[in-house]
Amino acid sequence: MGFAEEHMKWLVFHKKRRSGERLDRLERGHGHGEKIFVERVWWPIFGHMDDLHPEYEVSDWRGRPYFVDFVWKRGEIKVAIEVKGYGPHVQQIDRTRYRQELNRETYLQIAGYQVVAVPYDDLESASDLTISLFKSLLAPSLLINTDELEHHYTRLERDIMRAVVRWNGMIRPVDLANGLRVHPRTIRKSLTRLCEKGKLRPVPASGSSRICRYEYVPSIMNNGLW
Template identity: 65%
Template sequence: MGFAEEHRKWVEDHISRRSGERRGRLERGHGHGERIFLEKVWWPMMGHFNDLHPEYEVVDWRSKPYFVDFVWKPGQVKFAFEVKGYGPHVQNTDRTRYRQELNRETYLQIAGYRVVAIPYDDLDASPELTITLLRPLLMPYLDVKMEEQREFSRLERDILRIAVRLNGCIRPVDLVRELGIDKRTARKGLGALSEKGKFIPIVSEESGRVCRYEYIHSLKDIQLW
């Protein structure tokens, strides 16, 4: 299942479990900047929205509610992600509001959040840079056990590397060309990875047969290589 469908289900799930202003804020506040961050940065890194909460309510030092764009809570650690555009955050003529925003970021850190500012302009111009910066920051908090590291064979790891390099879609013929293996071995490797949840087989409408495989992105795979 692709980003658009998973994103829709994720937002609808959070909306269904909220009421009042918490629900209204999610319906109003989850806009273009937040969605493009998810589509171009979070989804390519993670491949899922587990432990990620949109428009997350935090009570500030004045006992007033404040909504963070995203909070990621994989266990005990808490990350607060804020997508920031140049206009609203740098050229803001409301100096009181600007001071409050800076103070809120400091308070979030006091409350145990690791605050990460995401430049909106980079999401369009260079999302790869944002991914490069986030990977080493988030990776220590991903639970990759030793048995998971042994889950993939050498061939399967090679297939995963090639799939990432080919932007997520791969065909058996790509493996024949890249690895020098026969088609039967290529199909067997892709089939095994599909059973492990790493690929989605895509069926051709014309032939009714599997023609290619779509890689399911995961930041954990970087540690498996």
């Protein structure tokens, strides 16, 4: 399934769990810049939107509700992400708003969030730079050492993921069976486990529910696999 379908499912998932102002804010606040960030930065890095919360409500230092463009929560890790355009405060027209924004960012860091500002213009013209910066920022929180990988994936599972990457991210079970010289039934069992672990997605044939291929889910956590 491609980005457009996954993005829609992700939004529907969060909308169903909200009401009132929180729902209204999501419908109004998740606009062009936020969608571009998810599509051009987050999706290429992770291949999914798990643990990423749009228009996330927090309280500022005055106890007033405030909505962050995105919050990524994974265990004890909390990252607040704001997509920033060339707004009035940059021209010093609205100094009060600018001052409050800086205070909110400081308060978020006090509350345990790592705050990241993403320039909107870079999403349009230099998304590769933003991707590189985010990989460097998040990698220490995500990378798994080699010993841990041995417990997360079997030898066959790692061989399958390598094969799928070599086939440009999409492969048929029959090609894996022939290329790895493993019984098709064993291949299918491993493919099912990798889907459950979020490393592959089943791709049905056009106009059918029959699974004919599997798609690789990219992630910076896979650096230790290769």
